[in-house]
Amino acid sequence: MSVVIRQPGVVLTDHLFQLPLDHAAPQGERIEVYAREVVAAGKEHADLPWLLYLQGGPGGRAGRPLGRDSWLDRALDDYRVLLLDQRGTGRSTPATRQTLPLRGSAAEQADYLSCFRADSIVRDAELIRRQLLGERGQWSLLGQSFGGFCTLTYLSLAPEGVREAMVTGGLAGLRSSAADVYRAAYPRVARKNAAHYARYPQDVEAVRRIAEHLSASPAELPGGGRLTVRAFQALGLLLGSGSGSDTLHYLLEDAWVRGSAGPELSDTFLSGAQSKLSFAEGPLYAVLHESIYGQRSVDPGPTGWAAEQVRSEFPEFDAARALANGSPVRFTGEMIYPWMFETDPALRPLQETAELLAERTGWPDLYSADALAANQVPVAAAVYHDDMYVDAADSLATADAVRGLRTWVTNEWEHDGLRASGSQVLDRLIGMVRGEL
Structure with a gap:
């Protein structure tokens, strides 16, 4: 049974999903993936669109909300938000120095962790979407930093599950080693x-x-x-x-x-x-x-x-x-x-x-140039002019490769602009993805 917690202005609901470790072997070993649903108080039963937040990283758990703080305050005006603890992090099945030795040798640990990249995270999200929204349901994406990389992978592998996508400081170079x-x-x-x-x-x-x-x-x-x-x-x-x-x-x-x-x-x-x-x-x-x-x-x-x-x-x-x-x-x-x-x-x-x-050699591709060139999903991205973490030139080249993607290039904020700006960065991206700006 899901645990429900109330904080000032928000209602939080726990979700725990049993998902395949290796999506190429869906009947094989299972791991747990945790996500926290956040909705504005008084809107618990409203028919709100869902927003999946994809955390930066890799290996970063989703933030722990303290009421309507930071960008979440703006998101909750319009959405029911799902904060995903990506596989191996937070309350999902952990992958740490304490747990990985249970897998066996270093080689067995490395094989296990090879299933923890963006492609697996996206396939986790797709199974979760179907459970929460139904087969035909769509949700919006908000990808910060590495979460933006995951967003590009999502648009490459399963765009049919996405209603709209917003990226902050996370347009990866599609052809960058x-x-x-x-x-x-x-x-x-x-x-x-x-x-x-x-x-x-x-x-x-x-x-x-x-x-x-x-x-x-x-x-x-x-x-x-x-x-x-x-x-x-x-x-x-x-x-x-x-x-x-x-x-x-x-x-x-x-x-x-x-x-x-x-x-x-x-x-x-x-x-x-x-x-x-x-x-x-x-x-x-x-x-x-x-x-x-x-x-x-x-x-x-x-x-x-x-x-x-x-x-x-x-x-x-x-x-x-x-x-x-x-x-x-x-x-x-x-x-x-x-x-x-x-x-x-x-x-x-x-x-x-x-x-x-x-x-390790031969890592599978994470992005599909053909799928991104044919993209039908509204996408807006904040590109920080001199982002220390993600190269702006790579980001702009990627923006050109994704059909219909709109960029906002700014030097007002650094890589943490989504959090540091309060509601400003997210509010602008929402306006852009809806065609209001």
Whole structure:
């Protein structure tokens, strides 16, 4: 029986679905996929259109609503919203360092996780749609970041289930390999570094001081992880959000205390760094990250730790080099590196599994150029002008490849514009997809 919870202004209903692990073998093993239905209080019995929210990631559970907060406030004016915990996340059958060993060897774990990409998520959603809306029912899609990638896969595989689609910061390059993605990403990250140091010029020396200290003596984080120079640089993931530069600055200004042996990195700083760097709450983000770009028609080979391989083409991200020549130490961005599976306790048990996924070849295609070129579904997408996470040039090329897709290119918001703008981004996309704007 579904559990119903009331919060101020909303009614929440739990849904748990038993779905095939491998949709190519529908009579085989089953997993659980959880979703939370959200409807405005007083509209519980209204005949409202459904909106499926596809979360960013990969490996991110859907947000936990606190009443009519953020973009959800606008959505609930018009829709009954379904927040999907994509397979392996949240209250769906979990895939973590604690549960994956139950699958057996690293090879068996890698085979299991090969069923956790966007194509499987879309096929989960289709089975859920049929259960909730009926065979002929259609729902609207809202895809944020990786959720936008999933939206493109949905329009490729099952457009008949979609009434309209909205994407924010998530138009993937349809023909971009993992290496292509990172080759375009490093220059964007460099620009975000430059903007941060222009805003907070005092951070140039602050970062160099921390990097010099960590070069000589990596620090132990409160949860058992190791803060190396490269791990410290990975805090640049923050620079892609609207308030991320400020958050990074405030973290840096608390870096030092004077202890019995002299200056040392403060517990406040180390705890803050751990909260930003640990993958304990979302290990699939790290384990599956490069696989989301794997498509055999684009590159039949392995993704092969593409971010690490491409990094050598951008020596300005070499901290030792920067320290030696007196230049600013640059932070990295949305890159997953093999050393993360050594420094993060949440990832260490999954190191061999991640290696096998990085070596895997022949990933099935996620997008159909023919289906997208013939698209009949109204689609609107917010493209953030200098999005650190998703290349705007790739996004605009994809927009041209999807029949009828309308774009809104803006520099008013960063990648987290859907959340940070309150109702503004979603309200504009709703107007666009309905032809009102």
